[in-house]
Amino acid sequence: MTTEFLTIIVGIALILGLAEVITRNAIGLSEHFQVSGSFIGLTILSVGTSIPEIMTHLAGSARILQQPETMDRFSGLVVGANTGATIFEQNFSLPLISLVGTIVIMRQLLIAKVGVLVGTSVLVWFFSVDGEIDRIEGFILVTVYGAYLLYLAQHQQLTQEMVFQEADKRQQPVLKQSLLIVLSFGVMAVAADQVVDSANRLVDLLSISASLLGILLLGIAAALPELTIAFLSIFKGHQEISAGVLIGSNITNFLLGIGLGALVSRYTVPDPIIYYDLPVKVATAILLYFFLLHNEVLSRRKAAILILLFIGYLLGRSTHFPEDFPQLVV
Numbered sequence: 001m002t003t004e005f006l007t008i009i010v011g012i013a014l015i016l017g018l019a020e021v022i023t024r025n026a027i028g029l030s031e032h033f034q035v036s037g038s039f040i041g042l043t044i045l046s047v048g049t050s051i052p053e054i055m056t057h058l059a060g061s062a063r064i065l066q067q068p069e070t071m072d073r074f075s076g077l078v079v080g081a082n083t084g085a086t087i088f089e090q091n092f093s094l095p096l097i098s099l100v101g102t103i104v105i106m107r108q109l110l111i112a113k114v115g116v117l118v119g120t121s122v123l124v125w126f127f128s129v130d131g132e133i134d135r136i137e138g139f140i141l142v143t144v145y146g147a148y149l150l151y152l153a154q155h156q157q158l159t160q161e162m163v164f165q166e167a168d169k170r171q172q173p174v175l176k177q178s179l180l181i182v183l184s185f186g187v188m189a190v191a192a193d194q195v196v197d198s199a200n201r202l203v204d205l206l207s208i209s210a211s212l213l214g215i216l217l218l219g220i221a222a223a224l225p226e227l228t229i230a231f232l233s234i235f236k237g238h239q240e241i242s243a244g245v246l247i248g249s250n251i252t253n254f255l256l257g258i259g260l261g262a263l264v265s266r267y268t269v270p271d272p273i274i275y276y277d278l279p280v281k282v283a284t285a286i287l288l289y290f291f292l293l294h295n296e297v298l299s300r301r302k303a304a305i306l307i308l309l310f311i312g313y314l315l316g317r318s319t320h321f322p323e324d325f326p327q328l329v330v
Contacts, residue, residue, distance in 0.1 A: 001205045004198040011195035012221045015052045018184040022048050025177040046248025049225035053082050053253045055192035057261030064265040073210045075267040077199055080211035082257050083277045084219020086250045091284050091310035093227045094246045095303035101234035103243050103298040113247045118285045120254045125278040128269040138262025145255035211270040212324040272321045280313050
């Protein structure tokens with residue numbers, strides 16, 4: 001068991017480090033286009049910080065194709081990890097940032113940010129209610145994400161504050177940055193495969209369900225890049241990036257992460273995710289929207305409410321589903 005935990009810890013640490021390399025070089029490339037901080041947070045940084053979840057999905061889907069009989073286990077593992085990461089970002093990371101700094105969502109961007117967050121959550125839940133996300137639904141999720149990126153590209157001028165305008169004139173050549181990104185993706189794919197393999201063994205060793213392990217361990221660990229970048233952005237005075245990366249990553253995880261994985265292999269979705277995790281995700285996303293509807297700032301009181309709801313969610317998830325502990329079910 002120690003070996004599995006160490007493999008997961010080292011693998012996730014490597015993935016986080018490579019995600020930072022990818023993100024930094026992607027930002028360097030974006031400097032040529034002089035785009036807004038909010039746009040960078042919603043797109044480049046959100047994709048960069050979602051790479052752990054995306055690579056975990058692809059590694060899990062590859063295992064499903066190799067061993068179709070493991071469909072339920074690997075589906076629960078990767079869908080659980082994705083759902084756990086998005087709930088953590090939405091109900092813990094974002095409110096926590098609001099407690100130590102300020103999260104501002106301009107009213108004209110509320111639909112483009114939190115509105116899409118709500119819609120994405122509802123769409124994934126709708127696709128999951130029959131217990132499966134098939135390839136067609138995966139294709140739809142990826143297509144919706146592509147359309148969302150096009151929308152952001154066309155409307156990014158709505159956010160007026162420009163960042164990275166004082167770009168380092170000695171920035172690395174575009175070719176070198178591109179090669180670093182490609183190389184990092186390759187190494188990350190290997191690391192993600194090892195993490196998924198070790199997590200699969202832990203399911204047997206700990207006698208818990210794959211989806212619970214994904215929610216509590218892989219999900220929260222995979223959400224750390226977003227939280228780190230959000231904190232750094234707040235401390236550097238870029239609140240628009242902080243909110244953008246947390247909300248954008250949430251959208252990216254569900255649309256691109258689950259979409260790509262389902263497109264490759266299909267997924268089965270465990271009952272606890274259908275009837276508990278996703279309803280919590282949708283309900284709290286709607287609550288967040290209404291918290292910001294009449295006031296562009298997420299107040300500390302409302303942030304505290306979201307964090308308390310997250311703690312309650314974790315307690316409920318770990319105690320109220322007997323199927324998460326197969327050996328205890330008579």
